[in-house]
Amino acid sequence: MRNRERERSVAATMEPENELIAQRREKLEALRKKGIEPFGCAFETSGSIGEVRNKFKEGEIMRAAGRITAHRDMGKSHFVDLRDATGRMQIYLHEKEVGAEAMEIFKLLDLGDFIGVEGTCFLTKTGEPTLKAHKFEVLAKSLRPPPEKWHGLQDVEARYRQRYVDLVANEQSLETFQKRIAMVREVRRFLEDRGFLEVETPMLQAVAGGAAAQPFSTHHKALGLDLYLRIAPELYLKRLMVGGFNKVFELNRNFRNEGISRKHNPEFTMLEIYQAYANFEKMADLMEELICHLAERICGSLKIEHRDADGNVTRTIDLKRPWRRARYMDLVGEVAGNDWFELTGEERRFRAAKELKLEIIPQLADFEVTQHVFEKLVEEKTFDPLFVTHCPKELVPLAKQNKTDPALVDVYELIINGVEMSPGYTELNDPDAQRQRLLEQAGEETQKIDEDFLLALEHGMPPAGGLGLGIDRLAMMLTGAESIRDVVLFPLLKPKRD
């Protein structure tokens, strides 16, 4: 009694109830009146639905549990689809098998409810593997109706806000996330097989270093200490190099307090790898190998096809090795004229604006004008893999300068699918040069100097290669997602208010 009263008051505090929800609540009560607890307990299964389907053998008894996603009512016999993330299994229900009482309970079930079934495997006329139920249990009642069965959940906002509904209603969305999960698993296997150790370094940092980005700030009460969520793990992974770890990686979240776009979520997943005694070229080889491995494992091919909603191929990315490697200056020359670097700053601005039709705001430094040309005319137009090497040092303060041209750094920037996918460096391990470079950059980028990191370098860091890989962007490339929000389970949105 008391329970029921509490339930009513819970219901009453929520939004005005619609008829469909009210009906489901009535069924909930009706089940309880029959002595059935609609939010059941543990149910022994023969495995996930996918596993039951694999083990399926005519005549054998199996137990499966899942969500009811379809009901085909033939009068005395009923067909029900049971689903979980591993697949679908058809259940056949008939009064002869389960008894009249169970059929009364079955009438109180809805699409979206969870049940557990024990039944005999058989094939229908059309050859569909089916469990002929002899008993079933109610495992959980769903109080809200599922989306339309054919179109699924289309509303983009609802798909992000209620991803759990999206995953149930849209098979394509489920596939995308399963691919992402497989990708992350394969990255770990690949690196472990090659002797890399996975490490965990601080996400709360007193100085947010390792990249030029706005951090999120927070506060530790007990220490009275302002802290930042990390924008990169780089400086801690390098401390581990100092500590004697020669091959390490970290695969986890970074946070950047900046704009949200098709390519940016404030929290995103990054892989960083460091290898002692390597250089950027060795890291490029490793990256090539890793991404090809992932493509083969997840997509079964090095040719990745992106399709639109109608299934037409909109883009094909060819990952066939070896991947092109070209110098930054040569690539800019290809699109902006081979004399680009002989021009004065003024001439470059003029050409970029007038001939190349780019918007050049006056605040840009000279190297930023060139970088803008690079981003618009090279990066955004390059879909097959391209390693851009020997970038200007202003762009990369943590990499080693080139021996023959100190204006350049020994790095690659890997572009695939029109976006920067992975940077790789020959890491700077000279503490004095590192301090100088950070000071040069700190002026404009408000990057504070991490003195403890410099202290670590003074203890000696072996020469090393390092790389980063944007896992979200890689997932977009491998799944054909147009937006990062389609590969992040719960992307950041403004809360909905009344």
Added chain:
RNA sequence: GGGUCGGUAGCUCAAUCGGUAGAGCAGCGCCCUUUUAAGGCGUUGGUUCCGGGUUCGAGUCCCGGCCGACCCA
């Protein structure tokens, strides 16, 4: 931050020039013992995102706001 587009039943979508808000699915009732987007007959369901304004009359036009998508910065 700026621009463009969008928000209609639980879901997917209609609604002509400003003139009674509709359909399919889901739900509910009935028929049907191998269906699979099951089928047939009937039927319920609306704060048209929110707040103002114009008008005899607003889902539609105007202003403001909220949320989202895309583009730009």
